[in-house]
Amino acid sequence: MTDELLRIDDLSLRRDGRDILRHLNLTVRAGEVHALLGLNGSGKSSLAYTLMGCAGYTPDAGRIVFDGRDITALGITDRARLGITLAWQEPARFEGLPVAQYVQVGARETNRERIREALEAVALPPNVYARRVVDQTLSGGERKRVELAAVFAMRPRLAILDEPDSGIDALSLADIGALIRRMANEGTTVLLITHRDEMALAADRASLMCQGAVLWSGAPAEAQQYYGTRCRPHIEALGAQPWDEKLPEVRDALASNGKDAR
Amino acid sequence: MNTTTTSHALGATPAWTREFEAILDAYRQAGGDPNALQVPEVATLVVSANQVLVAHGIEGITFEAEELPHGVKARIVVAPNARIERTVHLCFGMLPAEGLQEIIAEYEIGAGAQVEFLAHCTFPNATKLEHRMDARMHVGAGATMKYNEAHFHGPHGGIEVRPRAQVTVDEGGQFVTTFNLTHGRAGVLEFDYTVDVAARGVAELTTKAYGVERDAITVRELIRLNGEGARSVAKTRAAVRDDATSQVLTTTEASAPGARGHMDCTEIVRGRAVARNMPVVLVRDDRAQVTHEAAIGTVNHKELETLMARGLDEDAAVDVIIRGMLR
Numbered sequence: 001m002t003d004e005l006l007r008i009d010d011l012s013l014r015r016d017g018r019d020i021l022r023h024l025n026l027t028v029r030a031g032e033v034h035a036l037l038g039l040n041g042s043g044k045s046s047l048a049y050t051l052m053g054c055a056g057y058t059p060d061a062g063r064i065v066f067d068g069r070d071i072t073a074l075g076i077t078d079r080a081r082l083g084i085t086l087a088w089q090e091p092a093r094f095e096g097l098p099v100a101q102y103v104q105v106g107a108r109e110t111n112r113e114r115i116r117e118a119l120e121a122v123a124l125p126p127n128v129y130a131r132r133v134v135d136q137t138l139s140g141g142e143r144k145r146v147e148l149a150a151v152f153a154m155r156p157r158l159a160i161l162d163e164p165d166s167g168i169d170a171l172s173l174a175d176i177g178a179l180i181r182r183m184a185n186e187g188t189t190v191l192l193i194t195h196r197d198e199m200a201l202a203a204d205r206a207s208l209m210c211q212g213a214v215l216w217s218g219a220p221a222e223a224q225q226y227y228g229t230r231c232r233p234h235i236e237a238l239g240a241q242p243w244d245e246k247l248p249e250v251r252d253a254l255a256s257n258g259k260d261a262r
Numbered sequence: 263m264n265t266t267t268t269s270h271a272l273g274a275t276p277a278w279t280r281e282f283e284a285i286l287d288a289y290r291q292a293g294g295d296p297n298a299l300q301v302p303e304v305a306t307l308v309v310s311a312n313q314v315l316v317a318h319g320i321e322g323i324t325f326e327a328e329e330l331p332h333g334v335k336a337r338i339v340v341a342p343n344a345r346i347e348r349t350v351h352l353c354f355g356m357l358p359a360e361g362l363q364e365i366i367a368e369y370e371i372g373a374g375a376q377v378e379f380l381a382h383c384t385f386p387n388a389t390k391l392e393h394r395m396d397a398r399m400h401v402g403a404g405a406t407m408k409y410n411e412a413h414f415h416g417p418h419g420g421i422e423v424r425p426r427a428q429v430t431v432d433e434g435g436q437f438v439t440t441f442n443l444t445h446g447r448a449g450v451l452e453f454d455y456t457v458d459v460a461a462r463g464v465a466e467l468t469t470k471a472y473g474v475e476r477d478a479i480t481v482r483e484l485i486r487l488n489g490e491g492a493r494s495v496a497k498t499r500a501a502v503r504d505d506a507t508s509q510v511l512t513t514t515e516a517s518a519p520g521a522r523g524h525m526d527c528t529e530i531v532r533g534r535a536v537a538r539n540m541p542v543v544l545v546r547d548d549r550a551q552v553t554h555e556a557a558i559g560t561v562n563h564k565e566l567e568t569l570m571a572r573g574l575d576e577d578a579a580v581d582v583i584i585r586g587m588l589r
Contacts, residue, residue, distance in 0.1 A: 054567050080573040092564040095499075095528075097586035105582065106572025154572060 005030040005189050006051075006158060011062030013043075013050055013212075020046045021059065022212040028158070033180055033190040035200035037223055038209035044193045045089055047209070048162045051191075052086040053079045066158070080106065083157030087164060089193075091147040093135045099146055100130040106154035118153035121182060122146070123175045140167040148176070152183060159183060162193045177202040197224040278315065285310045285355045288384035291414055293445065298351050305350040309334045311363055322346055323377065333364030333394075342372030342402065350377060355384035356391060359420075365395045369409075373402035373432070381411040388449070389420035397427040401435040401463075409439040415446035419475060422450040429455065431463040433489060440468040444588040448477040448506075455482075461489030461518070468497045470588045473506030473535070483512045487521035487550070494523045501584040503532035513542040516550035525554035530561055530584055 006028040013021035020043050028034045038044045049057040051064060053076040063072045071079055085106065094102065103115050119126040122145035132138060134146060144167050151159050165176050180190055180202055192203055200206045206223035208216045216226055285308060286296040299306050299316065305323045308316035312333050317325040322344030326337040340346060356363045371377060385391055401407045415421050423443070431437045437459075443451055448471055457465045471479045479502065485494045500508040514523035529537035541554040561583045569579035 052567075052571055055563065076567055076570045077573060077575050080571050084571075085573075086571050088564075088568060092562065092568045094565055094583065095587045096589035097582065101582075101586075105569060105574065150572065 003030040004028065005067055006191070007065040008051075009063050009065065011047075011050065011064065012060050013046060013057065014060050015046075015056065020212055021050065024062070024209075024213050026207055026214045026217070028189060028191055029205070030189055031184065031187070032204040033184050033192055033202065035192045035194060035203035035206040035220060035223065036209055036214075037194060037197060037200045037206055037227055039195055042209045043212040044195075044209055045162055046212075048086055048160045048191075048193055051079075051160055052076055052084065084160070085151055085154055085156040085158075086160045087147045087151045087162060089162040089166060091143050093138075093143070095133070095135050097134045098130065099124075099132045099134055100126075102134045102146065103150045103153050106150065106156075108155055109153075114153050118149040119146075121152050121179050122149045123172065124149065141169060141172075144168055148179060152179065155186060156188055158189045158191065160191045160193065163195070164192070165194060165196060165199050173199070197227045200224065281310050281313065281357075282308070282315050284357050285315065285353060285384070288355050288357065288386050288414070289353050289382055291384065291386055293412060293414065294351070294353065294380075294382040294384075298349075299353060301348075304348050305346065306353075307336065307338070307351075308353040309336075309355070309363075309365065311356045311358070311361065320346075322375075323350060330364065330366070332362045333366065335366040337368045337370070339370045340372055340375045340377045340405075340407075343374040344372065344377070345375070346377040350379045352379055352381040353384070354381065354393070354395075356393070357387060358391070359387045359389040359418075360391055362392045363394070365393075365397075367395065367397040369397065369399040369407070371399070371401045371405045371407045371435075373404055375402065375405045377406070378408040379410065381409065383411065383413045383423075385421055386414060386416040386446075387418075388416055389418045391420065392422045393424070395425040395427070397425075399427055399429040399437070401429070401431045401437050403432040403460075404434040405432070406436040407438070409437075411439070411441045413443040413445070415443070415449060417447060419447035419449050419477060421447070422452075423448075424452045424454070426454045427456070429457040429465070431457065431459045431465055433460045434462045435460070436464040436466075438464075438466045441470070442588070443471040443479075444585075447475070448473045448479055450477070451479045451481075453479075453481045453483075456484045456486075457494070458486045458488055459492040459494060462491045463489060464492075465494040466497075467495070468499075470499045471501075471508065472584065472588055473500070473502040473508055475504045475506060477502070477506040479506070479508040481508075481510045481512070485512075485514045485523060487514065487516045487523055487552075488518060489521075490518045491520040492516075492518060493521070496523075496525045498525075498527045498529075499587050500528075500537065501530040501532075501588060502535035502537055504535060505533075506535045507537070508535075509538040509540070511540050511542075512554075513544065514552045514554075515544040515546070516552050517546040519547055519549040521547065521550040521552075523550075523552040525552070525556075527554070527556040527558070528587065529556075529558045530580075530587070531559055532580065 008026040011024040116126045206220040305320045306318045314327040317327045328335045543552045
C-alpha cells in the first residue's frame with residue numbers, strides 16, 4: 001500500500017478575498033482510507049470541491065496529480081470518468097428522481113443487484129427506498145445514506161466522502177464505518193473528510209488540516225492526539241484573516257504547513 | 263347519435279377493427295395499457311378522430327357520445343355517491359398527420375361520488391393537426407374527481423393542443439388534475455383552466471410540459487376560491503430548450519374567510535429558450551391567504567455538479583434533472 005493515487009502539490013485557492021487553501025500538500029495512497037481531520041472552517045470541504053473540479057474552485061496555484069496524471073485543468077465530468085467522485089456533505093435534492101435511478105447514475109453495473117446491494121450497504125431496505133424520490137421527503141440522514149449508496153454503487157477509484165457521518169444518528173455511525181471499510185475492500189481509495197477524531201480512527205492514515213493547510217500526516221491514533229494539541233494553537237496563532245506575515249508567530253505557523261504531510 | 267359500442271361488440275367491421283387496433287397501438291406508445299381498454303369492469307371511452315370506437319359504461323357511470331364533423335361531443339355522468347373503484351380510461355387520438363379533433367365534453371360528478379379518470383391523448387403522426395378540448399366539469403358536493411391527462415405527440419411538432427376547462431367544485435368537493443405533455447414534441451400548447459371552488463372545496467392542478475425547437479407552451483389557470491375554507495394548489499413544471507417558449511399565467515383569487523391558495527412554478531431554460539411566469543394574487547378577505555413561489559432559469563447548479571461528479575456530461579445531467587422534474 002505504498003503507491004500514491006492522489007498527490008496535491010502546493011495547492012492554493014483564494015475566494016472572495018480570503019485564502020481558503022494555502023500551499024496545501026497531501027498524498028493519498030492507493031487502497032487506503034485516509035482521514036482528513038480538521039475543525040469547522042479549516043477548508044476541508046473547499047478542498048473536496050477543488051479536487052472534484054467544481055465551478056468556482058479552480059486553484060490559483062499548485063497542482064493535483066491523480067494516478068500520475070496532472071488533472072488540475074480537467075473538468076468535473078472528466079475527473080469523474082477517471083474514477084474520482086464526491087459524496088457531498090449536504091447532498092442536493094432532486095425533484096421526481098427515484099432513489100434507484102439516482103444510485104444507478106454513475107454505477108458501472110446497470111443491474112438491479114448492485115442497486116440493491118448499495119442500498120443494503122447503507123441500511124436502507126431496497127423494497128422501501130428504491131422508489132422513494134430523492135427530494136425533500138427524505139430526511140437529512142436518509143439523504144446522506146442515499147448519497148453514500150450512490151458512491152458505493154459507482155465503485156470509484158477515489159471516493160471523497162465529505163463529513164459522511166454528519167446528520168447520521170449515533171447508533172448508525174458503525175454502519176458508516178463498515179461501509180467505508182467495505183468500499184476499501186472493493187478497491188476504492190477513500191479520502192474521509194471529518195471533524196470528528198473518533199471517525200478518523202476508522203482510517204489507515206490521517207492528516208490534520210488547519211486554516212487551509214495540511215499540518216501533519218500519520219497514524220490515526222496520533223492524529224487524534226495532535227488534533228487538540230496542534231490544530232487549536234495553530235489557529236490561535238494565525239488569528240483571523242488577512243494574516244499579517246510580519247508577525248513571527250504567523251510566519252512560524254505558516255512555515256509549519258505541510259512539513260509532515262507526506 | 264348516441265353510441266353504446268363496446269370493444270366486445272360482435273360483427274365489428276374490418277375498418278373498425280383496424281382503426282381500433284391502430285389507436286390501441288398509439289395508446290401503448292403514449293404509455294397507456296391497451297389491455298385496460300378491453301376489460302369489461304373498466305369504464306372506457308375511445309375516440310379516434312370523430313369516431314367513437316368504444317363507449318363502455320359500468321354501474322355508476324354512463325357515457326353519451328355523439329359524433330360531430332370534426333370530433334365528438336361526450337357527456338360523462340357519475341351517479342351520486344357512486345364509488346368507481348377502477349380508473350376510468352379515456353383515449354382520444356387521431357392517426358392522420360393533418361386535421362382537427364374537437365372534443366366537447368361534459369363531466370357531471372354526482373354529490374358524494376368518487377372517480378378517477380386517466381385520459382391519454384395520442385397524435386403520433388401529427389404534422390399539421392389541431393386538438394381542442396372544451397370541457398365543463400362539475401364536481402358535486404363532497405365528491406372527488408381525479409382527472410389525469412397525458413399526451414403523446416410524436417416527433418414532428420406540427421400539432422396545436424388547446425385544452426380548455428371550466429370546472430366547478432361544490433361544497434366539500436375535491437378536484438385533482440394533472441396534465442402531462444412530456445413525450446414527443448409539445449408543438450403549440452394552450453392550456454386554459456378556470457376553477458371555481460365553493461366552501462371547503464379543494465382544487466389541485468399540476469401541469470407539466472417539455473418544449474424543444476420552436477414549441478410554444480402557455481399555461482393559463484384561474485382559480486377562484488369563493489367559499490369559506492376553500493383551498494387550492496397550482497403547480498407548474500416546464501422545461502424549454504432551443505427556441506422554445508413557455509409562459510405560465512396563474513391567477514388565484516381568494517374571496518372568503520379561511521381560503522388558502524398556493525402557486526408553485528418551476529421553469530427550466532436552456533439555450534435560446536425563453537420562459538415567463540406571471541402569477542397574479544388577488545385576495546378580497548383579510549382572513550384569506552395566497553402564496554406563490556417560482557424558480558425560473560437554469561438548472562440548480564449543485565444538482566448539476568452532483569450528477570457530473572458521477573460521470574455524466576452536462577447535457578446528460580440536465581436531461582436527468584428535467585426528466586425527474588417532469589415525471
